[in-house]
Structure formats: C-alpha cells, structure tokens
Amino acid sequence: MLLLYNVGIKLYFLLIRLASFFNKKAKLWIKGRKNSALIRYPESIWFHFASLGEFEQGRPVLEQMRGLNPDVKIVITFFSPSGYEVRKKTPLADAVYYLPLDTRKNAIEFIETINPKLAIFTKYEYWYHFFSQLHQRQIPLYIISGIFRPGQIFFKWYGGLHRRILSFVTYFFVQDERSKQLLLNIGINNAMVSGDTRFDRVWANAQYPKVIPVVEAFKNGKNIFIGGSTWPADEKLVSALTRTYSDWKFIFAPHEIMEDKINDLINLLPKGSVIRYSQIAASAPHLSTYQTLIIDNIGMLSSLYQYGQIAFIGGGFGVGIHNTLEAAAFGLPVIFGPNYSKFKEAHDLVDLKAGFTITDEAGLKEVFHQLIGDEVFYAECRKKISTYVKEHTGATKTIIDYINAQQ
Incomplete structure (x- = not known):
C-alpha cells in the first residue's frame, strides 16, 4: 500500500505540472x-494549513503559541496557493513555505x-512521510479542529495505510x-x-472588526445583502435579487477574482449600478449612488459582514x-446552496432555523422575502445565530491548556 501511495504522490505531482x-x-x-x-532553525513550532480557510481556523491557536513562546521560531506551511499567496508575509510566522511534496x-x-x-495541523491533511518522520523523532503532532465522517478512507476496509x-x-x-x-x-x-477554533476566531473578529469607511459610504444607511466567497452559480442566483x-x-466578494470572472459577474448585474472596490478612489464622492459593490481583492470579507443584514x-x-x-458571528442569517453535508455548523444553523439552504432562484427569493417580510422572525434569527457562535467558543483555551501541560 505504501508503494501505491508513493506512486500516487508522484503521479499527482506530474498532473499538477501538466496543469501548470x-x-x-x-x-x-x-x-x-x-x-x-529553507532556513535552518535550532528549534521551531510548525503549523500546517491546507489553505486560507484553515489558516483562519487555526489562527487563534497560532496567536496563542506565538505569545507563549516568544523565543521559538514559528514555521508555517500551506498546501494551496490560495493560502500561501495571501499569508506568506504574516507577522505571526518567522518563515512561511509551501509544504514540500510528501x-x-x-x-x-x-x-x-x-x-x-512540536507540529500542529488544522482540521485535516494527513501526509504519510511527514507524519512518520515526526513520529520516529518523537516530535509531538497535534490535529486541531479535526472532523471525521464515516465515508472517509480511514474507516473503509481498504484504508489500512491511512489508519496507520x-x-x-x-x-x-x-x-x-461523532x-x-x-x-x-x-x-x-x-x-x-x-x-472548533473557528468560533474563537470569528467571535473575536466580530467584537473588534476593522472599520472600512468606503463601505460605510457605499451603505449610506441602506440594508445590504452580502454574497461571500461566491462562485458563478451563486452569483447568477443572487444577481436576480x-x-x-x-x-x-x-x-459580492467572489471566491475567484480573475479579471474574466469579475467581468462575467458585472454582466449579470444592471448596467451602471456596479462599482468595483479597486475603482473607488476615483468615484468616492458618488459611492452611495451605486447599488452593487464588487470586492475584487482578497482578505476583506470577514470585516465586510459587519455592514450586512443577510449573507449568502x-x-x-x-x-x-x-x-x-x-x-454568523455578526448575527447575519445565512443562505447557501445544497452542498453543505460536510459542515457541522451549517447543519446546526439549519436546525436552528437561522441558516437556510436553497436549490434555485425561487428558493432564494422565498427565503429572502421571509426574512425581510417578518421583523420578529428576522430578529429571532439574528439572536439565535449570534448566541450559537458565542456558546461554541472556547476550543482554543482547551487546546492550549492541554499542549502546555505536556511540555
């Protein structure tokens, strides 16, 4: 099985090279x-994140470890460019790398x-050779905010190597x-x-969000519907609203901000009603006259939600x-498409009737109309969703206390 794993890793590398x-x-x-x-260090603490989302998820633990170990170097690795390219200069680390091929x-x-x-991996990514070498050297390896599902290979009859x-x-x-x-x-x-350490991260962010004056000027006292990390299929639905x-x-804060993607989104929207964030400097005096703002950069979304009333x-x-x-940390009812089965918090929010899943434009309009048409229902949604986030904080302290006790 290890032979097949090694062959698969090299085949994956070749496919990525071709795709490049x-x-x-x-x-x-x-x-x-x-x-x-690589920079050689006498000692370090190694954090690995698959991508940007996992970085934000594990950030509370990273910040705590940085503060508790000021004399120890912090090394961060990312698997994906979407994490590395955004956070390669983070002051929370002494060195940031792409994770080498396993x-x-x-x-x-x-x-x-x-x-x-010690090494800390957030949520997932299980690499045989890196884990094996840490184990052989008796270097503690921790998985934080881990989540498992019955359908994963670890729990299949053929998953012996992955169980190892x-x-x-x-x-x-x-x-x-579970x-x-x-x-x-x-x-x-x-x-x-x-x-889940994400609750600590988003709750802290919601208490002291970064103020964005141009968004305040754009809002100008109006209600805002925010589309976060949207893809074309999402944008087609939301644009109808x-x-x-x-x-x-x-x-709109699209997940991909390539020029062609942004132009496709603009073409879905009423002409003359749209401004891109990158164009604001020249149009600031007239910001409030636009109906739609497109965020054509990465990194603002977590602060944008403070200005919204509903999020998709x-x-x-x-x-x-x-x-x-x-x-959710800002108390916004959230709407999303049907593929959310892998996300516990989404199930929780649907059960609370503070999160809503839709499959088409009619479903989106129905949920939107329900939220804006019933003030009591909307207020209850906001209260339930913010309470849910607050009640689930505390994972970071649990993790830090345990790790510190082992050192």
Missing part, C-alpha cells in the same frame, strides 16, 4: 515549491532543517462527539472533543460551502 501550463493556481503550486529555500526524502530534509519541537497515518498523531482535538467515536471504533483513543429589490444594496455563502453548488461562521 494553462492553470494559474497550478503554476503557483509548482513555482512556489521549486523556489523554496516523499520520504522531502520529509526528512524539511523536518531536520526546521527542527520542530492516524496512528502517528500524538493527540486529536476534534469538533464533535468524530471521537469514529476514531474509537478503529482503536484510536487519544482524542478529545474540544470544539438586485433587479427585484432595488431598495437594497449588494456586496458561496460554494454550495460546487465542492461545498465556504465559511458561514464569519457572517
């Missing part, structure tokens, strides 16, 4: 790993160079009881239900919805 000739993200993935020069040689070289005294990868983990901090029970079913009992509800304002979270018509909790 016509795909920007694949090109960054290859280029970033080729040009990475081969035995790369794992040995990387670990021997950065010399981690799990055996290299020192301790699992999982989001829910995840802990699934681990227990395969003989892994070094786990506790600590919750802009024609029906001309008394509302709309903000993108991704539900593709691989899965994006972060609902950033909007």
Whole structure:
C-alpha cells in the first residue's frame, strides 16, 4: 500500500505540472515549491494549513503559541496557493513555505532543517512521510479542529495505510462527539472533543472588526445583502435579487477574482449600478449612488459582514460551502446552496432555523422575502445565530491548556 501511495504522490505531482501550463493556481503550486529555500532553525513550532480557510481556523491557536513562546521560531506551511499567496508575509510566522511534496526524502530534509519541537495541523491533511518522520523523532503532532465522517478512507476496509497515518498523531482535538467515536471504533483513543477554533476566531473578529469607511459610504444607511466567497452559480442566483429589490444594496466578494470572472459577474448585474472596490478612489464622492459593490481583492470579507443584514455563502453548488461562521458571528442569517453535508455548523444553523439552504432562484427569493417580510422572525434569527457562535467558543483555551501541560 505504501508503494501505491508513493506512486500516487508522484503521479499527482506530474498532473499538477501538466496543469501548470494553462492553470494559474497550478503554476503557483509548482513555482512556489521549486523556489523554496529553507532556513535552518535550532528549534521551531510548525503549523500546517491546507489553505486560507484553515489558516483562519487555526489562527487563534497560532496567536496563542506565538505569545507563549516568544523565543521559538514559528514555521508555517500551506498546501494551496490560495493560502500561501495571501499569508506568506504574516507577522505571526518567522518563515512561511509551501509544504514540500510528501516523499520520504522531502520529509526528512524539511523536518531536520526546521527542527520542530512540536507540529500542529488544522482540521485535516494527513501526509504519510511527514507524519512518520515526526513520529520516529518523537516530535509531538497535534490535529486541531479535526472532523471525521464515516465515508472517509480511514474507516473503509481498504484504508489500512491511512489508519496507520492516524496512528502517528500524538493527540486529536476534534469538533464533535461523532468524530471521537469514529476514531474509537478503529482503536484510536487519544482524542478529545474540544470544539472548533473557528468560533474563537470569528467571535473575536466580530467584537473588534476593522472599520472600512468606503463601505460605510457605499451603505449610506441602506440594508445590504452580502454574497461571500461566491462562485458563478451563486452569483447568477443572487444577481436576480438586485433587479427585484432595488431598495437594497449588494456586496459580492467572489471566491475567484480573475479579471474574466469579475467581468462575467458585472454582466449579470444592471448596467451602471456596479462599482468595483479597486475603482473607488476615483468615484468616492458618488459611492452611495451605486447599488452593487464588487470586492475584487482578497482578505476583506470577514470585516465586510459587519455592514450586512443577510449573507449568502458561496460554494454550495460546487465542492461545498465556504465559511458561514464569519457572517454568523455578526448575527447575519445565512443562505447557501445544497452542498453543505460536510459542515457541522451549517447543519446546526439549519436546525436552528437561522441558516437556510436553497436549490434555485425561487428558493432564494422565498427565503429572502421571509426574512425581510417578518421583523420578529428576522430578529429571532439574528439572536439565535449570534448566541450559537458565542456558546461554541472556547476550543482554543482547551487546546492550549492541554499542549502546555505536556511540555
């Protein structure tokens, strides 16, 4: 099985290399790993994040570890360009790298160079050689905000190698009881239900959000519907609202901000009603006259929700919805597409009737009309959703207390 794993890793690399000739993200993935020069450290703490979302999820633990270990170097790795390119200069780390390809040689070289005294992986990404080398060197490895589902390979009859990868983990901090029970079913009992550190992150952000004066000027006292991390399928639906509800304002923060994607979105919207964030400097005096603002950069979304009344979270018509909790922390009812099965918090919000899943334009309009047409219902939604987020904070303290006790 290990032979097949190694072959699969190399095949994956070849496919990415081929894709890099016509795909920007694949090109960054290859280029970033080729040009990475490691800095040797006498000791470090290693954090790994798959992408930007996992970085924000694990950030509360990262910040705490940084504060508690001021003399120890912090090394961050990302698997995806969408994480690395945005956070490669974060002041929370001494070095930020792309995670090298998971081969035995790369794992040995990387670990021997950065010399981690412990490693922390957020939510998922289980790499055989990196985990094996940490285990052989008796370097503690922690999974934080982990979540497991019955359909994953770890719990299949053919998942022996992947169960072995799990055996290299020192301790699992999982989001829910089901995840802990699934681990227990395969003989892994070094786990506790600590919750999800994203709640700590989004709650802290909502208490002290970054003020964005130009968005305040755009809002000009009107209600705002925010489309966060949207994809074309999401944008097609939400754009229909802009024609029906001309008394509302709309903000789109697309997941992909390439020029062609932004232009496609603009073409869905009423002509003359749209302004891009990058164009605001020249149009600031007349900002309030526009109905729709398109955020054509990365990194603002978590602060934008403070200006909204309702949020649509993108991704539900593709691989899965994006972060609902950033909007929920500000008390915004959230709407999303049908693909949310992998996200516990989305299920929780639907059960609370503070999150709403839709499949088409008619469904979106029905939910929107329900929210804006019943003030009592809307107020109850806002109260329930913000209470839900607040009550689920605390995972960071649980994790930090445990790790500190082991050192």
